[in-house]
Amino acid sequence: MAKTLFEKVFDQHVVSQKNDTFLVYIDRHLIHEVTSPQAFEGLKLSKRKLWRKESIVAVPDHNVPTTKREEGIVDPVSRTQVETLDKNCKEHSLLQFDMRDQRQGIVHVIGPEQGLTLPGMTIVCGDSHTSTHGAFGSLAMGIGTSEVEHVMATQCLILKKFKTLKVDVSGKCHPLVTAKDIALYIIGQIGTAGGTGYAIEFTGEAIRNLTMEGRMTLCNMAIEAGARSGMVAVDQTTIDYLKDKPFAPQESLWELAVEKWKTLHSDNDAVFDKEINLIAENIEPQVTWGTSPEMVAGISQSIPDSESISDNRKGDFIRALKYMDLNEKTAIVDIKLDKIFIGSCTNSRIEDLRDAAKVLKGKKIHDSIKLAIAVPGSGIVKKQAEFEGLDKIFIDAGFEWRDPGCSMCLAMNADRLEDGERCASTSNRNFEGRQGKGGRTHLVSPAMAAAASIYGKFIDIRNEING
Amino acid sequence: MDKFNTIISNAIPLDRSNVDTDAIIPKQFLKSIKRSGFGPNLFDEWRYLDHGEPGMDNSKRKINPDFVLNKIEYTDSQILLTRENFGCGSSREHAPWALLDHGIKVILAESFADIFYNNCFKNGILPIFLKKNEINKLFNSITDTPDLQLQINLSEQKIYLGDDSFTDFEIDPFKKHCLLNGLDEIGLTLEQSHEIKNFEISYFKKNPWLVKQKV
Ligand code: SF4
Numbered sequence: 001m002a003k004t005l006f007e008k009v010f011d012q013h014v015v016s017q018k019n020d021t022f023l024v025y026i027d028r029h030l031i032h033e034v035t036s037p038q039a040f041e042g043l044k045l046s047k048r049k050l051w052r053k054e055s056i057v058a059v060p061d062h063n064v065p066t067t068k069r070e071e072g073i074v075d076p077v078s079r080t081q082v083e084t085l086d087k088n089c090k091e092h093s094l095l096q097f098d099m100r101d102q103r104q105g106i107v108h109v110i111g112p113e114q115g116l117t118l119p120g121m122t123i124v125c126g127d128s129h130t131s132t133h134g135a136f137g138s139l140a141m142g143i144g145t146s147e148v149e150h151v152m153a154t155q156c157l158i159l160k161k162f163k164t165l166k167v168d169v170s171g172k173c174h175p176l177v178t179a180k181d182i183a184l185y186i187i188g189q190i191g192t193a194g195g196t197g198y199a200i201e202f203t204g205e206a207i208r209n210l211t212m213e214g215r216m217t218l219c220n221m222a223i224e225a226g227a228r229s230g231m232v233a234v235d236q237t238t239i240d241y242l243k244d245k246p247f248a249p250q251e252s253l254w255e256l257a258v259e260k261w262k263t264l265h266s267d268n269d270a271v272f273d274k275e276i277n278l279i280a281e282n283i284e285p286q287v288t289w290g291t292s293p294e295m296v297a298g299i300s301q302s303i304p305d306s307e308s309i310s311d312n313r314k315g316d317f318i319r320a321l322k323y324m325d326l327n328e329k330t331a332i333v334d335i336k337l338d339k340i341f342i343g344s345c346t347n348s349r350i351e352d353l354r355d356a357a358k359v360l361k362g363k364k365i366h367d368s369i370k371l372a373i374a375v376p377g378s379g380i381v382k383k384q385a386e387f388e389g390l391d392k393i394f395i396d397a398g399f400e401w402r403d404p405g406c407s408m409c410l411a412m413n414a415d416r417l418e419d420g421e422r423c424a425s426t427s428n429r430n431f432e433g434r435q436g437k438g439g440r441t442h443l444v445s446p447a448m449a450a451a452a453s454i455y456g457k458f459i460d461i462r463n464e465i466n467g
Numbered sequence: 468m469d470k471f472n473t474i475i476s477n478a479i480p481l482d483r484s485n486v487d488t489d490a491i492i493p494k495q496f497l498k499s500i501k502r503s504g505f506g507p508n509l510f511d512e513w514r515y516l517d518h519g520e521p522g523m524d525n526s527k528r529k530i531n532p533d534f535v536l537n538k539i540e541y542t543d544s545q546i547l548l549t550r551e552n553f554g555c556g557s558s559r560e561h562a563p564w565a566l567l568d569h570g571i572k573v574i575l576a577e578s579f580a581d582i583f584y585n586n587c588f589k590n591g592i593l594p595i596f597l598k599k600n601e602i603n604k605l606f607n608s609i610t611d612t613p614d615l616q617l618q619i620n621l622s623e624q625k626i627y628l629g630d631d632s633f634t635d636f637e638i639d640p641f642k643k644h645c646l647l648n649g650l651d652e653i654g655l656t657l658e659q660s661h662e663i664k665n666f667e668i669s670y671f672k673k674n675p676w677l678v679k680q681k682v
Contacts (some may be wrong), residue, residue: 013667016659021641023659025666027677035559037500048653051663056680063498077498077521084500121677128558128582142582144560146652156663160639192485196581226555228581249676257676283646292485297493316484350655382583410557412494431487431556437518 002267004164005233006199009139009264013122015156024159026055027121032107033060034412035126039149040088051155057116058089058096061106062412064404066375069099073463078413092191105378105404108132108345112216113380119234119261124151129345129428131222135215136242137234137264139199142223156251162228163273165198166266169206171280176461178355179214180347180426180445182206182219184286188296190276195227198274201266202232212241213351219261220346224293224428233265261360265360287458288430288443295430299448299460322438323432325420333458335442336368339423340399340453341435342446343375344409347426352446353385357393359450359461360384365398366456372399373415374408382393397453411436424452470649474572474619478546479535480609486549487553487556488583488612488665495520506568510536536569540613545572548605553594554583563590573619575626577602588642589652593621595636607634621647 003011015023031039032350036058041048049260050056063078073079082099089096097103103110108129111117117133123140126148133140143157151157167186187194200222202215210218214230222230232238239258242248249257266272284298297303306328309317321328327333342348342356353376365372374394376382382404383390391401408415409427417423417439426449427434430441444452451461475477496508498521507525514536516529530537547566554562563586566574574587574594587594597605600660608615608628621643626633645652671678 012670016662018641021639023656023662025663025670034497038502038560041502046653048650048657075498081498081500119678120674126558126560128556142558144558144563144582144586144589146560147584150653150656153653154660154663155667156656158641158652158656192555193578193580196552196578216625226552226580253676257674260674315482319483410489410494412497429487429489429556431489433493433512434489437493437512449546 002269002271004266004270004272005137005201005264006162006229009120009122010161017282020160023156024122025156025455026124028111028116028123030107030123031056031058031148032062032125033081034062035145036088036148037081037084038145038177038392039152042149043152043447045272050151050152051363053092053094055155055162056094056152056306057111058085058094059104059107059110060085060099060200062406062410064099064104064405065413066407066415068403086305102379102383102391105181105381106345106348106406108216108220109349109377109381111134112212113245113378115242118242118248118257119238119264120182122277124157124159128223129220130215131227131230132345134219134222134229134231135212136238137231137261139229139231141228146408162199163197165195165200165204165227166272166275167200167278168188168204168275169202169278171206171278172209173206173280173283174462176447177283177285178445178447179210179217180221180284182284183218183289184293184296184443185283186278187221187225187293188286189278190225192224192292192294193226195222195225198227199229199231200225200227201272202230204221207232207426208235211351212237213349216349217346221293221428230313234261285445285448285461287335287448289324289326289332289335291323291430291432292320293428293430293443295320297332298347299332299458302329303327304378305329332466333460335425336422336457337369337442337452338368338421339417340372340449341375341408341423341425341427342373343407344427345375346428347446348375348377348381350381350384352426353381353390354388356446356450357390359447360397360454361393361398363454365453368456369453370421372453373402373408374399375402376404378404399453408435410434424449424458468649468651471591471593471621471646473618473621476543476545477541477614478548478575478605478609478617479541479544480606481547481549482606483549484551485555488554488559488562489556491554492559493519494634497559498543502564503568505565506570509565509569510534523527539586544572546617546619547571547574548602549574549576551577551601553579555580558582558586560586560590563587563592563635567592569633574607575602584665588646591646591649593619593646595619597634597636600632
């Protein structure tokens with residue numbers, strides 16, 4: 001029977017089945033300092049062992065400082081979390097890239113970068129943006145701490161089959177329209193609950209043309225559309241990316257693996273529970289104007305007119321605009337900014353930094369910008385960027401060049417917005433208070449954030465900048 | 468986990484959609500390495516007028532008198548009534564921990580984010596999907612009578628409003644079984660250790676590159 005990519009990967013991992021509930025085997029378990037301590041504690045209390053230590057890879061990312069790392073973590077509570085992770089990894093002899101390891105970085109950046117994320121795997125992490133890894137044709141899911149403990153103890157998860165949703169983007173995008181814009185556009189179309197209960201598979205010419213980094217950005221944002229997982233089929237782009245990654249299979253095992261990976265796509269006549277078709281040419285650079293990723297508009301557009309909002313959403317609309325201190329019908333290009341953040345597991349890979357640096361080259365940030373920071377996703381990304389001289393471009397333009405971590409994506413460390421500040425951010429969530437209490441977030445692509453830093457407001461990069 | 472018994476309580480009307488886990492428990496409180504103690508910081512940014520940080524004496528902070536959780540009639544409520552897509556955002560289990568620590572045992576909503584929905588069951592909270600008109604009806608009734616008692620009967624899968632039957636609700640039989648009996652899922656899965664080991668043998672034969680990665 002014809003199968004979707006999701007069904008292929010899911011079915012290969014079923015240990016047992018009872019009615020519509022499956023026990024599903026997990027290949028890769030990524031852990032970080034925020035959602036793992038209570039799981040280790042739970043194991044200890046119930047005297048249970050880790051089922052398969054080699055499946056686990058640990059990295060601290062949420063709490064790590066992005067400056068003066070050699071001085072350690074100042075905040076005692078953050079420090080305890082990171083030290084607890086160190087201690088747990090040591091005690092159980094787990095692979096960890098600790099804060100001083102050059103390979104340290106945001107968990108969703110380092111997995112693929114190290115070849116720890118492979119096609120066809122089931123991958124979990126106590127973090128919702130685990131969907132990122134689906135870019136490799138794997139089934140990757142964010143889980144809660146109880147499930148982290150469950151996977152540690154049993155190597156399995158209890159799951160129901162997700163429904164399947166195909167989002168097809170046909171045609172070619174404008175050269176300055178990126179995976180981030182595609183992702184925000186999709187969320188604008190289907191809403192933040194549009195993917196609830198589904199595994200989304202992204203297909204179509206515009207998706208095939210994305211690099212692996214772009215596909216990761218897209219799958220990363222699948223969770224903001226409500227989906228548990230986002231996936232892209234394996235093709236030559238996937239295989240080329242993985243070749244010679246440190247933990248990828250080598251030699252004869254590589255050949256065997258590639259042969260298998262090439263089967264990881266939906267069959268031609270596979271049936272999805274739902275399909276959505278979009279056209280790449282319709283996608284402009286996107287900017288969110290509200291407090292949910294679905295409150296988004298193209299750069300040439302304006303914030304909607306309240307007349308066009310349905311009655312049951314009006315309350316949310318008014319509350320969002322009040323929080324954002326914006327008015328209905330304001331043009332997106334009239335929104336002025338205080339801070340710029342380039343980073344997060346959505347957009348902190350080398351290509352993202354290249355995109356931003358291209359815009360910034362030879363330019364200075366606008367006088368009205370109080371702070372602009374660039375935070376590479378990992379030590380490896382940072383090193384590569386410095387090798388290419390990107391750090392100089394950022395610094396010359398007036399950006400701060402930081403050490404890797406989650407940073408201002410969720411403001412758990414010292415990087416945050418102050419009350420009322422407005423930020424162009426390449427992260428993934430514009431919720432109230434996400435980047436600091438009272439802070440106002442506009443989600444955009446790296447090139448759009450860079451352009452906004454030069455002009456102090458949003459601009460249509462398609463007009464001002466040569467692709 | 469405690470067994471889930473019938474809950475009788477009034478319900479807190481939180482009239483918002485898309486309430487995310489950052490709102491339920493702001494990130495500065497995630498730095499704890501424990502599972503308990505999050506209750507006083509549930510909805511911290513809405514509940515207090517000042518900025519909260521871990522370690523503060525919450526009883527000395529300025530509360531927001533307009534926020535529904537702070538109204539005297541809801542101090543002991545065990546039921547939260549809300550709208551669409553409750554619990555969206557991060558996978559942090561601190562969100563259900565905070566709700567539970569505050570005393571919430573049941574959440575009634577039009578829809579939930581997937582990960583949050585799952586996390587609730589692992590912590591003995593019952594999330595219930597209701598239809599839009601049912602949710603509207605409950606909001607209206609509660610606005611008129613804030614101390615209106617709801618009864619949530621899990622074994623019958625029924626909700627009573629005062630003495631009258633209000634509606635039935637759906638729940639996965641396995642989740643219901645675990646809640647009613649306070650069962651630990653890890654223990655149940657480990658009863659299948661043998662099957663898991665057998666699976667591994669054939670799985671690694673087919674995917675030899677996954678057996679052992681150099682560390
Ligand atoms: S960068 Fe942001 S979204 Fe990504 S893992 Fe870190 S906190 Fe979560």
